[in-house]
Every structure is written in C-alpha cells, then in structure tokens.
Amino acid sequence: MxxxxxxxxxxxxxxxxxxxxxxxxxxxxxxxxxxxxxxxxxxxxxxxxxxxxxxxxxxxxxxxxxxxxxxxxxxxxxxxxxxxxxxxxxxxxxxxxxxxxxxxxxxxxxxxxxxxxxxxxxxxxxxxxxxxxxxxHEHEGDExxxxxxxxxxxxxxxxxxxxxxxxxxxxxxxxxxxxxxxxxxxxxxxxxxxxxYRTGLKNTATKTFITTHSAFGYLAERYGLTQEGIAGIDPEAEPSPARISALHSIAEKKKVTTVFFETLASDKTAKTVARDTGLKTDVLDPLEGITDSSKGDDYIEVMKSNLAALRTALGAK
Structure with a gap:
C-alpha cells in the first residue's frame, strides 16, 4: 500500500x-x-x-x-x-x-x-x-x-x-x-x-507473522496472533537497516517463516526483508479490491485463501 x-x-x-x-x-x-x-x-x-x-x-x-x-x-x-x-x-x-x-x-x-x-x-x-x-498515516479529527x-x-x-x-x-x-x-x-x-479461523489457527508452531501491509491488527487480535508490520514505510520502499535487523531478531526468536505482501502493491519490500532474513514470501490479501490476481472471486473465498496462507506460514497442526 x-x-x-x-x-x-x-x-x-x-x-x-x-x-x-x-x-x-x-x-x-x-x-x-x-x-x-x-x-x-x-x-x-x-x-x-x-x-x-x-x-x-x-x-x-x-x-x-x-x-x-x-x-x-x-x-x-x-x-x-x-x-x-x-x-x-x-x-x-x-x-x-x-x-x-x-x-x-x-x-x-x-x-x-x-x-x-x-x-x-x-x-x-x-x-x-x-x-x-x-x-x-496521520489521521485528522476524532478518529x-x-x-x-x-x-x-x-x-x-x-x-x-x-x-x-x-x-x-x-x-x-x-x-x-x-x-x-x-x-x-x-x-x-x-x-x-x-x-x-478459530479452529485453523488454534494450534500453530508460531503466532507471529511479518507483513509489509500492517492491515491485520484486528485479525491478529481476534485469533491470538502477533502482526509484525514494516510500519511507517511504503511497501515499495526499501526498509531501514534497523528495521531489518529488528525483524531478523523477531523472526529468529518467534520462529517466523514468511514475509507477507499484498496484491495491490509491489512485492519489492517483502523480497528485500525475506532476502536479508532468510525467510520465504507469500501473499496475505488485505481485500481492498478484487482483481485477476486475487486468490478468490469474492470476500469469502479470499479470506479462506488468507487462512490457508497463515496456516502454512505459522506451521498449523
């Protein structure tokens, strides 16, 4: 994004x-x-x-x-x-x-x-x-x-x-x-x-995932997961060395396997972090739009695809 x-x-x-x-x-x-x-x-x-x-x-x-x-x-x-x-x-x-x-x-x-x-x-x-x-992003007003x-x-x-x-x-x-x-x-x-989601994410090897688009705060909170976003950075920009270092430590400590990117933005940042931390990349769709590259034709289908991606990345049992 x-x-x-x-x-x-x-x-x-x-x-x-x-x-x-x-x-x-x-x-x-x-x-x-x-x-x-x-x-x-x-x-x-x-x-x-x-x-x-x-x-x-x-x-x-x-x-x-x-x-x-x-x-x-x-x-x-x-x-x-x-x-x-x-x-x-x-x-x-x-x-x-x-x-x-x-x-x-x-x-x-x-x-x-x-x-x-x-x-x-x-x-x-x-x-x-x-x-x-x-x-x-900075928001204006009461929200x-x-x-x-x-x-x-x-x-x-x-x-x-x-x-x-x-x-x-x-x-x-x-x-x-x-x-x-x-x-x-x-x-x-x-x-x-x-x-x-509750059943599929109940037993996993890790509860932490890394994403270039930190849109999954509510989802993480709902299902007992921890989202580590590359916060405050355009998904298409190079992350800072300090943040990569921090993510490397998090990945090692929390047994993270995957850096997620989205469908409506470049995977450049995800690949940069993955390369520097030795992790894999995959898509976790924030569902802000459906395109030909979406893994599903509507909200329900894409959310199911997201669940499958999370289960694989988190080592679901």
Missing part, C-alpha cells in the same frame, strides 16, 4: 464543488436509469462495502463502487463524474477515515442516506511508535489513530453487515424482508468463516 498523501481540505473542497456542478446532468441521467429499473441506487466507497451492499441488497439494488478494481483505495482520487453521482444516490455506504477524498466528497454532496461503517462497530488503535496508524481495517476480522465485519442490513430496511421498507433474509444468510457465512 502506498502511504496516503493527504490533500489540503480547501483543495479537496474546491475540486468536489466543481465536480458536483460539472456533472449533475449526466449523473442524474444515470441515476434515473437505475431508479426506472426499480432498484435502489447504491454507491459503495470500496470493495468491502460493495460486497456487503451486493450480498445484502440482492436484486433490489444497483451497486457502484467508487474504487475500481486494481486501484489502491487509500490514495483514491474521485473523478468529477463520481463526485457528482453522490448527491443523487439513494444510499451511500463508506468507511470514514480510510479515504479522505471520499469523506470530503460525501460531506460536500449533501446526500441524506449515508452510512459510515465505522459507526457500526468499535474501532481500535493498532498504531506504532512512528505516529499515526500502522502505515505511518485519529483508529485502525479502519475492520473487514479483516469476520466478527467485526458481521457487526457491520447487520448494521447495513438494518439501514437498508429503513431506506427501502418495501423490501425489508428480503434484506433481512440476505443479512441472516451472510451472517451465517461469516460465522462459519470465524469458526474456520
């Missing part, structure tokens, strides 16, 4: 205002097409929100994601067309604190039916001594230091799913029964996923 470049609020506000003015006509036309089909026009900020909206909304929603496949969501810059669509959407699902441009665009849009997934569960601080969060990667914990993701379901019921009461049914089905799947 690339370190987030925070854009000055005034610049973002100006761009958002311009976008809202420039594309009102075309966005209204797009929205009218969806509404004429009798479906709720839903805008999701990035893949984990898109997945929930599609699975819970089913045939009653038309979902558009602001973050296209293969795009790193933290550094997303919205096009005027995307920005303009927000004011006409029936329902917007996003995760405040993850994508500054999205947060500002939603604020400026004046959209009434918005849902911040961060309000549906409890966020925690998995930061490091470098300041900011585990990526070295400073909060780790937004709640979707990588099936239990927290379940809490969010339930909240999304209830919100859709209120937004579109005519189809409340279907939303409730779809939510229950997804909650059951997520419960099975949680059980698979």
């Amino acid at each position: 690339n370190i987030r470049r925070l854009i000055p609020a005034a610049a973002v506000t100006g761009a958002v205002a311009l976008g809202l003015t420039a594309v009102t006509a075309c966005s209204s036309s797009d929205t009218s097409d969806r509404k004429s089909a009798g479906r709720l026009d839903v805008v999701a900020s990035f893949y984990p929100m898109q997945f929930l909206a599609e699975r819970i909304g089913g045939d009653h929603v038309s979902v558009t994601s602001l973050t296209k496949p293969g795009v790193e969501p933290h550094d997303l810059e919205l096009s005027p067309r995307q920005t303009g669509r927000l004011s006409d959407a029936d329902f917007i699902l996003y995760l405040k604190g993850l994508q500054p441009a999205v947060d500002e665009a939603i604020k400026q849009s004046g959209a009434s039916h918005t849902l911040d997934a961060a309000t549906l569960t409890t966020l925690e601080d998995h930061g490091t001594e470098t300041g900011g969060d585990e990526h070295g 400073a230091g909060a780790d937004p990667h709640i979707w990588l914990d099936p239990v927290k993701y379940t809490e969010v799913a339930k909240g999304v379901g209830k919100s859709l019921e209120k937004t579109d009461p005519d189809h409340a029964a279907d939303y409730r049914k779809n939510t229950d089905a997804l909650v059951k799947e997520l419960g099975a996923l949680d059980t698979a």
